[in-house]
């Protein structure tokens with residue numbers, strides 16, 4: 367091929383993407399059965415011969431697009447999933463054309479520079495100490511894994527044990543303390559790092575899922591305490607200030623899972639929730655949730671990045687390390703996509719005010735919805751402090767029926783959970799794209815389907 371560019375193909379992709387996004391607000395949120403059935407068309411025997419590029423794109427769009435979850439629109443409230451800001455989608459296309467390997471400054475000067483800049487901005491947004499360094503990884507799961515690997519290294523080094531050289535068998539024991547409501551991905555990270563699930567010390571939580579600071583065990587400098595900023599169900603924050611002060615006094619390491627909750631620090635009316643978070647030693651957060659960048663992007667942040675460097679460093683004669691920040695010395699991966707591109711684009715385009723507005727707007731949607739559902743007779747199980755709402759009907763069975771009806775109906779999409787023994791519908795408002803009209807339509811659907819499912823029992827007006 368004499369040219370690396372196929373203009374018609376890229377134009378076709380752009381047009382198809384635009385058509386998709388133009389339709390994403392009007393269509394049902396979950397794909398219909400017909401769309402799911404058509405997915406089989408993507409399969410078939412391993413092709414022996416080439417297929418035209420145009421045909422590949424056509425097939426992806428005609429069969430793939432209808433079978434997507436419309437989380438790019440404004441009425442998807444499952445997990446904690448943001449839409450992608452338009453500028454981040456555009457930046458992502460350009461960066462995909464660049465096809466950079468962000469492993470090293472040598473393989474991509476621009477990726478390295480964008481990581482440097484973006485890390486500085488993130489530190490300012492979250493008010494983290496100036497020394498903090500970090501790594502761009504796939505998500506908060508890997509961010510916790512990365513940061514906790516540094517914690518393990520630091521604690522063992524302090525005990526005179528070089529884990530990199532001697533391994534873990536026979537190493538001095540490290541105690542790990544988590545809240546009873548610890549996120550499952552932190553547990554996964556801990557088990558990958560060799561901390562057995564059954565060896566963790568679990569601290570009881572209150573009705574919102576917050577760790578009870580006065581129930582912390584005795585701490586010492588061989589302890590890692592994992593706290594969270596933003597419970598995945600309630601949105602509640604562990605009392606970071608109290609916990610960090612106790613923990614620091616004992617010389618222990620505090621890790622914060624702030625997958626989405628860290629971003630509350632950016633909104634003046636919510637920032638009090640993150641008080642004390644900057645006192646920790648490491649943090650995990652996501653850009654693909656509340657900052658609304660495309661998948662995938664999480665960030666591991668470590669107060670003393672030297673610990674991260676000692677943990678992740680890998681040298682070989684053919685890998686050139688400059689004396690500046692080198693991602694490959696801080697990341698678990700070598701080759702990586704340049705995911706700081708979209709983070710840079712989002713922060714640069716929104717600015718501090720725009721991020722504050724995004725956080726505040728989604729929180730307001732959540733609290734207004736909670737107030738209306740509660741007035742209509744639903745039980746709201748959590749204090750709606752940020753963007754998460756837990757809604758329950760008359761009985762667990764009715765709540766589950768309502769969730770199933772909502773998912774089938776397609777006006778909006780909500781998942782289910784069990785909160786302290788009771789079934790609940792989770793509503794997570796995390797997208798820049800959610801409008802007042804989206805919330806109105808979703809509220810109407812919840813009322814209609816909640817009633818049909820018997821989640822409201824007798825109508826309150828008849829009571």
Ligand SMILES: *Cc1c(COP(=O)(O)O)cnc(C)c1O
Nearest residue numbers: 505506507549551598623625652
């Ligand atoms: C989403 C989430 C995670 C995991 O993040 P991924 O980006 O999916 O890896 C961890 N902790 C909390 C509190 C979350 O909400």
